[in-house]
Amino acid sequence: xxxxxxxxxxxxxxxxxxxxxxxxxxxxxxxxxxxxxxxxxxxxxxxxxxxxxxxxxxxxxxxxxxxxxxxxxxxxxxxxxxxxxxxxxxxxxxxxxxxxxxxxxxxxxxxxxxxxxxx
Numbered sequence: 001x002x003x004x005x006x007x008x009x010x011x012x013x014x015x016x017x018x019x020x021x022x023x024x025x026x027x028x029x030x031x032x033x034x035x036x037x038x039x040x041x042x043x044x045x046x047x048x049x050x051x052x053x054x055x056x057x058x059x060x061x062x063x064x065x066x067x068x069x070x071x072x073x074x075x076x077x078x079x080x081x082x083x084x085x086x087x088x089x090x091x092x093x094x095x096x097x098x099x100x101x102x103x104x105x106x107x108x109x110x111x112x113x114x115x116x117x118x119x
Contacts, residue, residue, distance in 0.1 A: 016064075
């Protein structure tokens with residue numbers, strides 16, 4: 001199994017787990033426990049540093065995991081839409097691989113499509 005496949009499986013599991021209500025409950029419990037520990041540690045800088053460092057590291061790592069899952073989902077959607085376009089005889093092939101166009105080109109296509117609808 002390649003590193004890419006391993007990361008794909010890992011990110012799928014992590015994204016699913018992070019999006020669950022159990023993950024939210026766990027995060028809330030961590031914050032509550034951290035808050036309760038405040039008086040014990042006299043609200044010290046180290047006490048604040050624990051939550052700041054923990055959340056920063058988790059956020060940093062989750063950005064890459066979520067982005068990988070998002071990229072894969074987007075690619076799958078594009079492939080499915082391309083297949084729908086191929087199956088429709090009346091569909092224009094101009095829209096296949098449209099995701100590779102620049103924002104300006106997409107805005108131009110959108111305005112041209114709106115003009116065609118109004119005609």
